[in-house]
Amino acid sequence: MAASLRAGSLLLNNGTMSGSTTAVRCSSTEAPSIVRVAAIAGSLRKGSVHQGLIRAAIEVSKDIPGLEVEHVKIDKLPFLNTDLEVNGRFPDEVEEFRASIQKADSILFASPEYNYSMTAPLKNAIDWASRSPNCWADKPATIISAGGGFGGGRSQYHLRQVGVFVDLHFLNKPELFVKAFEPPAKFDAQGNVIHEETKQRIKSLLIALQNWTLRLNNDGSGKL
Numbered sequence: 001m002a003a004s005l006r007a008g009s010l011l012l013n014n015g016t017m018s019g020s021t022t023a024v025r026c027s028s029t030e031a032p033s034i035v036r037v038a039a040i041a042g043s044l045r046k047g048s049v050h051q052g053l054i055r056a057a058i059e060v061s062k063d064i065p066g067l068e069v070e071h072v073k074i075d076k077l078p079f080l081n082t083d084l085e086v087n088g089r090f091p092d093e094v095e096e097f098r099a100s101i102q103k104a105d106s107i108l109f110a111s112p113e114y115n116y117s118m119t120a121p122l123k124n125a126i127d128w129a130s131r132s133p134n135c136w137a138d139k140p141a142t143i144i145s146a147g148g149g150f151g152g153g154r155s156q157y158h159l160r161q162v163g164v165f166v167d168l169h170f171l172n173k174p175e176l177f178v179k180a181f182e183p184p185a186k187f188d189a190q191g192n193v194i195h196e197e198t199k200q201r202i203k204s205l206l207i208a209l210q211n212w213t214l215r216l217n218n219d220g221s222g223k224l
């Protein structure tokens with residue numbers, strides 16, 4: 001990412017900048033600012049609605065200039081066991097996962113609620129990438145979840161707590177909790193999002209994450 005951003009300015013969805021002082025437009029001679037988002041689903045099952053939420057995020061991101069969402073899979077990661085770290089090297093699947101997190105500008109978690117918390121596969125992935133050097137450090141992040149009455153909200157708040165120690169910077173608002181079991185239907189049998197309003201809310205969340213990422217990286221270096 002190679003755009004120079006003024007302090008307090010935000011990249012809008014139409015490619016313009018707005019800030020607390022004068023609004024400016026990115027010069028056409030500058031390289032486009034691409035925010036690369038690594039999206040992680042905490043459920044491994046085939047018909048997972050959380051994987052469906054990520055597919056929807058990828059779909060709607062195509063209408064957001066300067067944003068790319070990549071689904072980073074966690075199903076091949078072994079259970080964390082520090083005995084698997086040999087001579088400073090992690091198992092190949094872990095190295096690959098860590099590299100995907102390291103190269104991302106920000107993180108989108110699709111975090112199911114299991115017994116009032118996040119899932120074991122998601123916590124396992126977070127723990128692997130937290131091993132030194134911590135791949136999460138200083139990354140902006142946000143969460144989507146779907147579930148019962150609270151739409152998976154309790155998993156989100158546990159995840160935010162873990163984010164304090166691994167040094168993620170979670171977006172405060174908007175929050176997105178999808179009530180998966182209440183009408184109208186939000187998902188089909190394969191876990192695809194079929195509810196237009198949910199797609200629009202995912203889009204708003206991604207735009208807010210994009211702005212948050214640019215704002216946090218606005219250190220004058222011109223780099224993400």
Ligand SMILES: Cc1cc2nc3c(=O)[nH]c(=O)nc-3n(C[C@H](O)[C@H](O)[C@H](O)COP(=O)(O)O)c2cc1C
Pocket residue numbers: 043044045047048049050051112113114115116117146147148149150151152180191
């Ligand atoms: C072990 C287990 C515990 C669960 N606990 C909760 C819970 O505490 N709160 C909730 O809203 N849903 C709970 N659920 C339901 C899941 O959150 C729900 O089925 C969700 O759709 C799973 O995500 P997925 O479709 O991406 O796999 C639980 C499901 C399982 C398998």
